[in-house]
Amino acid sequence: MVSPELIWLAGALAVMGIALLRMSWGRPGRAAGLNALGWAALAIGVVIGGAVAGAWGIAVTSLFAVGTAIAILAKAVFEHPRRQRPARPLRETEALNGVGGTRIGQALATFAIAGPLALVVSVLFALAARLALIAAGAGEANGNVAVLGLVPLVWPILAFVLLITQTRGKQLLLTSAVAIAALALAVLVGGF
Amino acid sequence: MSLGFAKETVRKGLAAHTALGLVCCALLYLICATGTAIVLYEEWQRFEQRDAPEMTAIEPAAVQRGIENVLSVENDRATTTHLFVHMPTDALPRTTITTDTQAFHVDADGTIVMPEENAWSEFLLALHYRLNLPAIYGMTLVGAFGAMIVALSISGIVAHPRIFRDAFRLRARRRDAVATVDWHNRLAVWTLPFALAISLTGAMIGLFYVSGGIVAETAYGGDSEAALAPIFGEEAPQDPASAPVADARPALAHMARAYPEVEPYYVILHDPRTAGQHIQIVGEHPRRLIFGEYYAYGPDGEFHGTTGLADGTIGQQLAASTYNLHFGNYGGLPVKIAYIAFGLALTAVVATGTFIWLNKRARQGRPAPRTRAVWSGFVSGVPIALVTTLLARLLIGNGAPFVALFWGTLALTVAVALLRLRRDREAASGPALALAE
Numbered sequence: 001m002v003s004p005e006l007i008w009l010a011g012a013l014a015v016m017g018i019a020l021l022r023m024s025w026g027r028p029g030r031a032a033g034l035n036a037l038g039w040a041a042l043a044i045g046v047v048i049g050g051a052v053a054g055a056w057g058i059a060v061t062s063l064f065a066v067g068t069a070i071a072i073l074a075k076a077v078f079e080h081p082r083r084q085r086p087a088r089p090l091r092e093t094e095a096l097n098g099v100g101g102t103r104i105g106q107a108l109a110t111f112a113i114a115g116p117l118a119l120v121v122s123v124l125f126a127l128a129a130r131l132a133l134i135a136a137g138a139g140e141a142n143g144n145v146a147v148l149g150l151v152p153l154v155w156p157i158l159a160f161v162l163l164i165t166q167t168r169g170k171q172l173l174l175t176s177a178v179a180i181a182a183l184a185l186a187v188l189v190g191g192f
Numbered sequence: 193m194s195l196g197f198a199k200e201t202v203r204k205g206l207a208a209h210t211a212l213g214l215v216c217c218a219l220l221y222l223i224c225a226t227g228t229a230i231v232l233y234e235e236w237q238r239f240e241q242r243d244a245p246e247m248t249a250i251e252p253a254a255v256q257r258g259i260e261n262v263l264s265v266e267n268d269r270a271t272t273t274h275l276f277v278h279m280p281t282d283a284l285p286r287t288t289i290t291t292d293t294q295a296f297h298v299d300a301d302g303t304i305v306m307p308e309e310n311a312w313s314e315f316l317l318a319l320h321y322r323l324n325l326p327a328i329y330g331m332t333l334v335g336a337f338g339a340m341i342v343a344l345s346i347s348g349i350v351a352h353p354r355i356f357r358d359a360f361r362l363r364a365r366r367r368d369a370v371a372t373v374d375w376h377n378r379l380a381v382w383t384l385p386f387a388l389a390i391s392l393t394g395a396m397i398g399l400f401y402v403s404g405g406i407v408a409e410t411a412y413g414g415d416s417e418a419a420l421a422p423i424f425g426e427e428a429p430q431d432p433a434s435a436p437v438a439d440a441r442p443a444l445a446h447m448a449r450a451y452p453e454v455e456p457y458y459v460i461l462h463d464p465r466t467a468g469q470h471i472q473i474v475g476e477h478p479r480r481l482i483f484g485e486y487y488a489y490g491p492d493g494e495f496h497g498t499t500g501l502a503d504g505t506i507g508q509q510l511a512a513s514t515y516n517l518h519f520g521n522y523g524g525l526p527v528k529i530a531y532i533a534f535g536l537a538l539t540a541v542v543a544t545g546t547f548i549w550l551n552k553r554a555r556q557g558r559p560a561p562r563t564r565a566v567w568s569g570f571v572s573g574v575p576i577a578l579v580t581t582l583l584a585r586l587l588i589g590n591g592a593p594f595v596a597l598f599w600g601t602l603a604l605t606v607a608v609a610l611l612r613l614r615r616d617r618e619a620a621s622g623p624a625l626a627l628a629e
Contacts, residue, residue, distance in 0.1 A: 004479065022360050053479040055513060060523060062385050063530045069359075069382040070533060076362035111215070119336075123406050130407065138507075140422035141500075144407050145507030151403040152335065152395030156343035163208035163347070164201070 335398020442493025569609025
């Protein structure tokens, strides 16, 4: 049994990790040693947090880390800039990142593919994962929760990949591939 | 240190990030702002009704008296199908009994003191949960926007090749476009774990109608309760024959005896005054993310077992952890304060994202003053509208028209921003016109 008080050690390590990373990244050159120390302190903190109180311990340790980083950033609010260069003027091509010039029809088609279509494919993927989990003996509860958890995870990842995929053909190919793979898995585990 | 994405991938990532951000910004800002405010849900309820009776604990006998008192008040109507007793907790030290139709605060003896009046807190919760829309549409929409925060986080990481190197580079005092970019990037990077945690859990909750509905449709003949039964347990069979009201006292006594480390915070009576009635106690487990465990009892307080949210399958424990992880109520006030700070940061990230796009347009020589005015009006309008509804709660009371007030005030602030733009333009063009005349 790990002592509950060790959560404070986990928090202290998280704070130290962020402070070390601040020192490391604030140097003009690469500081591999400090970098490694910072990441190691964070990792050990998270491991101790997890050992003390599982997911709760990891969540609380993460709050220590994020809180420290925000506090360090808050300090920067009161610092005057050393010198101020005007913001770089933008070239036509980079200003709108391709959004402004997109025709409405194309934009709507992209929205339909990355939005509702990707959602449908994600649901198919999650349902296939459910069938696979249940077939593997994971049980109904795990299978059903997998659907609840996978849809909001797979959909945004797929939407992002679709948005950075250049041609409409490749977008449709990708969605079809994921959908077919999901259906194939479902058939394979005897879902249909 | 860089993440090493190819230049073309970075460009595409930035384009995707911009497109997603522009499509989602308004509702995302509203969801983040209201989500930050609703972290203090219990505290807002206390603020709304400061004269409600408070206590640190309540005796089982008083709980039973409270249940019987509330049921007797409802003798003139059909008996409630469920009765919830909120037990006093650190965040909300009140005993409140809720039926299908109303809710009352009771004192430490179980005597009804006053009806519960927390319409503003409920309005705020509904605004965050479902944008004041019907649940099926509103929750799904909010859930979809939660998923889009995940997509924005991924695209933001890809679009930022120096994410670690610049992690502490904040030129906040520059008062120009660079400062806006720095605020956006730095807050987004450091709130990333928080943003992913709350967006994934929020999307899980919000997209339930889609994901849970499809599981029910494909595997349980459309029965949503059957789809949830393996996770949260199933309802006991009903028996409508009349019976004396169930006794919560032995159930609470058993909890105290068998599970002294567990803090009961809800007593739920299913189908009270029927032969099929039964009791559920929701108990909070210290240092756990789960909202609690269900402890099932018969009408005479005989223990039937637990559901398994605390020690069942990983899926059950994960599902039971989403709510607390999303709303930040798993570590008392310190965690809530952290959630408010990070929530404000995330709200600022959304607001500055659109300003960065507007600044880019201006630097490119294609300013969009109307869009900027609308966005400025919206960004300031959401907190102004929230404060307006809170003032209405204090001045008008529990029955104030919060939904109309909120959306009306928000529309007004956007209109005012556009009018100011028009006035400024007229003022700027005035002398030139005068000279021309």
